[in-house]
Amino acid sequence: MTPCCKLHPVALFLVECGQKNGLGHLRRCQVLAHAMQAEGWECSFGISDVAMIDIVCSEGFKAALWVGDGLDLGPADVLLVDGYHYNTRIFSRWKKYTRVSLAVDDLAERPVSAHVILNHNLYGTELDYSNYGAEIVIGGGDYSLVDKKFFAVANSKRPSPLHVLVSFGGMDDGCYSVPVAKRILMESPSAVLEIVIPKIQTPSEGIQDLQRQYGSRVILHHGVDMAEAMGRCSVLAGAAGVTVLEALASGLKLSVCASADNQRINTVALRKLGYTSFDGFDPEAVAKSALTFLKDGDLSVCSVLDGKGPERVISTLVKLLNKYR
Known part of the structure; x- marks a missing residue:
């Protein structure tokens, strides 16, 4: 199994989510996946709870059960992982089967060896990711994954x-x-x-x-x-x-x-x-x-979001894909 090299990049999302937890992880990954599809990417999902697979498929994505490292779901040009409990060595095990990897993170508490760390929360730029060893760290409101x-x-x-x-x-x-x-x-x-x-x-x-x-x-x-x-x-x-x-x-x-x-x-x-x-x-x-x-009666809001977060994440991934072509 070797990394993909199709005309359109292939992205695989591995998401920890179930009926009672992790719905936010899935929601933000779907936002990014829809933006990728709009730019010609092929996107599929590995889901940790089989009960959620139909929900993902209803959004127009291929989905399967994610077990262990999920290597049976690859290969892919880009691996994206979102969750709190997966084995952090997963990125090392995927190195032969992907070109670029991204970890969606919220708390900077579980160092991983992904190329890109994305913290899309408003505080994303304030956390210290120096011990993660990532090539690029992106985050904050500019990279927030919110449906348009x-x-x-x-x-x-x-x-x-x-x-x-x-x-x-x-x-x-x-x-x-x-x-x-x-x-x-x-x-x-x-x-x-x-x-x-x-x-x-x-x-x-x-x-x-x-x-x-x-x-x-x-x-x-x-x-x-x-x-x-x-x-x-x-x-x-x-x-x-x-x-x-x-x-x-x-x-x-x-x-x-x-x-x-x-x-x-x-x-x-x-x-x-x-x-x-x-x-x-x-x-x-x-x-x-x-x-x-x-x-x-003053209900005006000054938002720190401009809606371009998914596109900025995609641009970061494309630059890395070109670097490792």
Whole structure:
């Protein structure tokens, strides 16, 4: 098995994701893969959970189960790996079967020997990757992997400036959303809340109680097209995870908190950039700042994203492919 040398580059994504975790890893890799396809690349996926394969295929990509090093899924011109638990020696084992490798990283805690390290988070340029030995490190807002459909709704006409999107990610059944939503509804008699609960979760009794009490002011989404939802809302009250980048691209005000330990690095970066964020789950603080946005009426957003992140990543890979031709 030798590296590919077709007219169109071949990219293989190995992604750790399942029905209850890693959805953000998959989402950002799909954004990059779609941008690659638009430029003539051939893209396929190795997925760590067989239950997710059909979801990937529905996006128009070939997908198979990723086991071990995934060498049976190659070869490829570019290997891209995204996850927290894979064997870091995977890049060494792929050297004979690929020309360029890229590791998508969030925390700078697991050194790997990939050619390129990509940290697409807002804080991506602030971490120290000197012990990774990568040829190139790219990151920050300029390289953020956000679907262009979010940028497309940034200037859309909202049904009301008082629409608030409440979203706390894949593990929320209402345990995070309800305390925040309840405070906003009590303090703002005109606010309409769109609460997003993932399909993998069963909405809690607390959400049903809110619907009974506040009627049409509580809209429950048990799974939703987030771009469409953000196109209707003006404020995000939620977790400081991957949804934050999508919200910024969509033109939403932020009132977010760390609902998991690995989100705290994001809350610090957001505050440095002037956005409202809190280091722990604090429903009172999240609701209070969201209410301040609603009362002030100033819902303008200065986003640090320009939507060209995927193309910049691709340009970096093309330069390396030409170097190692």
